[in-house]
Amino acid sequence: MSRIGVFTCWCGENIARTVDIERLTEAIAQVPGVRVAVNYKYMCSDPGQASIRDKIVEEKLDGLVVAACSPHMHLKTFRRAAAAAGLNPYLVEMANVREHCSWVHKDKELATTKAIEIIRMAVEKVRRNHALQPIRVPMTKRALVIGGGVAGIQASLDIADAGYEVVLVERDPSIGGKMAGLSETFPTLDCSQCILTPRMVEVGQHPRIKLYTYSEVEGVEGFVGNFKVQIRKKARYVDMDKCTGCGDCWAVCPSKKNLSEFDCGMGYRKAIYIPFPQAVPARPVIDKEACLYLKNGKCGVCAKKCAPQAIKFDDQDEVITEEVGAVIIATGYRLYNITKDQDNSKLTGYGEYGYGMYKDVIDGLQFERLASASGPTSGAIKRPSDGAEPKKIVFISCVGSRDEQHGMTYCSKICCMYVAKHAMLYKHKVHDGEAHIFYMDIRAGGKNYEEFVRRAIEQDGAVYHRGRVSKITQENGKLVVRGADTLIGQPVTIEADMVVLASAMRPSEGATRLAQMLNVGVDEFGFLSESHPKLRPVETNAAGVFICGACHAPKDIPEAVAQASAAAGKVAIMFANEELTREPEIASVNELTCAACFTCVRACPYTAIEKAMVLDGRGNFIKNTARVNPGLCMGCGTCVAVCPSKSVDLEGFSEEQIYSQVESLAL
Amino acid sequence: MQIGYYPGCALHGSSNDYEMSVRATLTALGVQLKELDDWICCGATAAHSINKKLSMALPARNLAIAERDGYSEMLAPCPMCSMELLKTIKELSDSPSLRREIAEVIELPIKGKTQVVNIIQVLQMVGVERIREAVKRPLSEFRPACYYGCLLTRPAKILKFDDPEQPDSMEEIVEALGAKPVQWNYKTECCGAGMTMANEDTVISLSHKILSNAEAHGANCVVVACPMCHVNLDMKQRDIERRQGARHRLMVYYISDLIGLALGLGEHELGIDRHFVSAPLAAVKE
C-alpha cells in the first residue's frame, strides 16, 4: 500500500478564496493510499517546506503530492525539499489547483469539487511514478562557433577566456564580418575597424581559439556534448605556414578588374588578394575564377615573385572533422537585393528605384565603403558613375522592410539609425551638401540613440521628409526622386546626385541549410528560431546549439555583442559541469516488443531515436529495434503517440499513468 | 491559329488605324481573328467611376458572349478593355453569389473561364522566334522607345503580365524585328489616359514628359500598344509642342505597325498614314 502525502496550499487567498480547503482536505484524507493530508497557508515558504520534510521522515512517505500553483512555478522547489528529506525527487507531483481551478472559476462549491478531482488524479499518477536518477551524458568541452563577425568573435573570446577551446569557422577569407566594412558606428561615431580589429587580432592570437577561415561547415552528426562536425577548408592556393603576408604577390597580379566583395562591388581587387589590410589571418587567397593561371595555365607571376615559395597552385579543398560539445551559430546577415534577381519567388525587388540600372543608386553597405577611410575612394564621397562629389544625396528608409506586398513585413531595426549616421557623415565631409531623408517613422530606442538622430537634424542639417518614395528616374544626369511629405500633404520631388537605399536586413545565404543540419528551426524569413522569444533568446530547441547576432533577427552591434556573451555564458554553464545532466523523464523503448518499423525514428522532432540491434551475450544478432538516445530525447511523447505496437512509453507520463488518471475521474 | 476578338470602341472609332494594323499583321502571321458577335462597350473609365455593378456587368456581357460562342481565348487590343475584362473575371471567380447576380443582369450565363490576352501576349503565342524568321525588311534604323503605359502591366496581381516596373516584353519583340529599342525611364508612366477631353492640361504635361524622356535616351520613335496612349502622344503631339514650346516630331507606332512593316506590309494597309504625326526617323542622338 502506498504512503502518499498530500499537502494543500492556501496560497494566501489565491486558492483559499475559491476553494474550501477544509472540505477538500477531509475528502483527500479518505483517498486510498493517502497517508497524510494537511494544508498550510504558504507551502512554498520555509516553514511550509520544513513541514513537508518533517512529514516525509515521520510518516516514511513514498510519494508526495503538493496541491498548489502550476508546476512551472514550484515543482523544482518541492522536488528539492523531497530530496533533502531522502525521498527521490521524481516521486513528487504537483496538482495545479490555482491556475487550473481557483483562478478561473467563481462558484466555490463546484471549484472545490473540481480541486478534489485534480488532486485525486495526481495521487493516481504519483502512485505509479518510478524513482529516477538524472541522466548523465559525457561532454566534449570544446565549442564550435559558426561565423566570424562581431558576434562570433565576441562569443569565441568569451568561451576561450573562460578556459575552453573554441573552433571558429568563417566562410570569408578573413573574420570581421559586416562590421569590418563599416565606416563609423552609431551612436558614438567610433571608427568601426579601430574598435573591431583589436578583437580580431585577439582571436587570431588566442591560444585556445582554432581559427578556420575560407571554410564552411558541411555536416554535423551527434548530439549535445558530443557533436562531430565536418568542415570544408576551401583551397586558398597559398601555404599558410610559409606565407608571411608581405603582399609582393598581389602587387604584381595582372588580373585587376574583379569586383571586390569587401567593397560591396564599389571597388576592385586582384585575383590573389587579401580582403582588407587588417584581415585576420593576414594571408591572401586566390580567386580561382579570376586567376589566369588556374583558369588558362597562363601567368603565375605571383609564384615567381613569392620569396618563401608559398603559392600552391595544386591546392585542394580539404574536409576535416572536429569534435565539440556545443555549437553557437553567428552567421549574421545580408541586405535585400532589390534588383529582379531574387532567391525567393515571393520577392520582386524594386524596379521603381532603378537599383542596378542607375549606377548612382546604391545601398547602405555600399555607402559605408564610400565613407570609409580605407575604402575605394579613401573616404571621399564620390558618385560611382563619374567620380564627382554629390551635392545632394537622398536617403530612403524602409526599402524592402515593412512591406508585405513586395518585401518583408518586419522592420529591420537599424536603418533609422544608420540613415541618420550616413547623413551626418556626408555633411561632415561635404559641408555644402544637402542630405534628404525619406522616412515613415524614426526608431531610435537604444541608449543615446534619440539624441543621435536629433543631432543629425539639429546640428548637421539633415532634412527629413515623412513619406515613402514612389519612383526614381534619371533625367539630364540627375536622379529625380519622387516622394511624398504626408505631414504637409504634398508630393515632394528632389533632383539628387546620388541615392542611398536602406534595404532590409535578411539572414545570410545558406543559413537555412545550416539550421537544418543542426535541427534548429527557422521562421518564414529564414531567421533562426529561439526557444522562447522573451526568456530564452539565445537558446534553440536543439540541445547544445545556441544562436546570437543578426542570424536570429535584425539587430545592432551592442545587441549582437550582448547576445554573443549570453550564448557564451550558456556554453560556459554547460561546460562548468563534469557531465551533462538531463531530466530523466524521457521515452524508452521496450526492445522485446518493438517491431522495428521505425515510425518513431521518422516522427521524432529531435532525431533522438536510433535504429539499433539487440544482441545476445555473445554478440549474436537477435533482432532490430528502435533505441532512444537519452542525451537528445526531450520527452515530448510524439513517438509514444505514433508507435503502432505500443512499445514506446514516456517515463513519468506512462500510458498506464494517464489511463489511471482518467479512470479516477470517472469514479 | 484562331482567337476570339474584342476590338472595343476605340478600335472601331478614332483609333481604327490600330484595328487596321492589328488585323493586317495578325493575318500575315497566320492568326485568324473572330470578332465577338454584337459586342458592347466595356464601360471604360466612366463605368467604374460611376457604378460598380455596371463596371462588372458590361465586361461580363462580352465574356458571356465569348463563352456562348465557344471562344477559349479572346484578344482585347485596348489595355483598358482587357483590364476591365480581367478585373471582372477575378471578381466573379471570387464570389459565386455575385456571378449569379451578374448573370441575371446581363441575361446570359457566365463562368468567366475565357482567357483574355493583350496584343503582346498574342504575339508571344505566335512565337518571337517565328516572327523573327518571318522578317523580310529588318527595321535596323528604328530606335524605338517601347512605351507600355499604365494598364498593360498594372496592377500586376490581376494582369499577371510582365514586370510592372521594368517590363521588357515589347523590347523582346522589337529586337526580333531588327530594331534597337532604347533603355529609358518612362516605360510605364501615365500619359493622362482618358482625361484628353476632361482635363487636357494634365495630358499635355504628362505626355510631354514621356516624349522628352524618350528623346533624351536616343529614341527616334515611340512604340505603343494602347489606343489612348497613341491619341495622347500622336494626335495631341502638335498641341504639346505648341503649349510646351517643344519640338518632338516623333513617330508613334503601334507594335503591330512595326511588325507589319518588318513583314513587308505597306503603310497604307497598316493605317500608318492615318497617324497625325508623320516624321522621318529623327537622327539618332548618341
Next chain:
Amino acid sequence: METTANLISEMAHTAVEDCYQCGKCTAGCPMADVMDLMPNQIVRLAQLGEEGRAVACGAIWLCVSCQTCTQRCPKSVDIAAVMDAMRQLSLERGTASESVKRTVAFQRAFLDNIRRNGRLNELELVGQYKTMAFLGDVSVPLLFKDALLAPKMMQRGKLHLIGEKVKDRAVVRRIFDRCMRQE
C-alpha cells in the same frame, strides 16, 4: 468583439484599415501636383469614417485610374478602388465639387452614349459633352476647343458621322437600368 465595418472598405473590396499612411501612393500619383486632397489623405479620411470631406473634393475626379498607387502600395491597399468608391459615393450623395463639373459631365455623357448605342459614338459624345458643359458653365473657348481637330480626323477616316450601333440595344438599356436603379 464587433467592429463597425468600414463603408469604403466594403465598397472597394479592400482593407483601408491596413494603410499606415506611408504616402507612397501620393508620391507616385501623376496627378498629385494638381490635387486638392492627396491620395493618402483620402484613404485616411476613409479610415476615420470621414469620407464626407473626400467625396466633395476635386482630387477623386482628377484621378486617371493609372493603378500606380495600387501597384506600389506596401500594404496591398487598392487605392484605385477607393477612388472609384469615392466617385460613386459623391454622385450618390450629390457632393461632387464645382471644380470638377466638366469631368463629371464627361463621364455621365459617356455612359449615356453607351446606354443608347451599346458602343461609343464619338461625334455624338463630343457634341453632347460640349453642350452640357457649355450650358453648365458657359465656356465658349471650351465649345470650340478641339474643333480644329475634327476635320483632320475626318480626313484620316477617324471620325464617323454616323456611329456604330449594337444590334440588340434593348438588352444594353436593360443592363444599365438594372445596375443604375439599384443605387
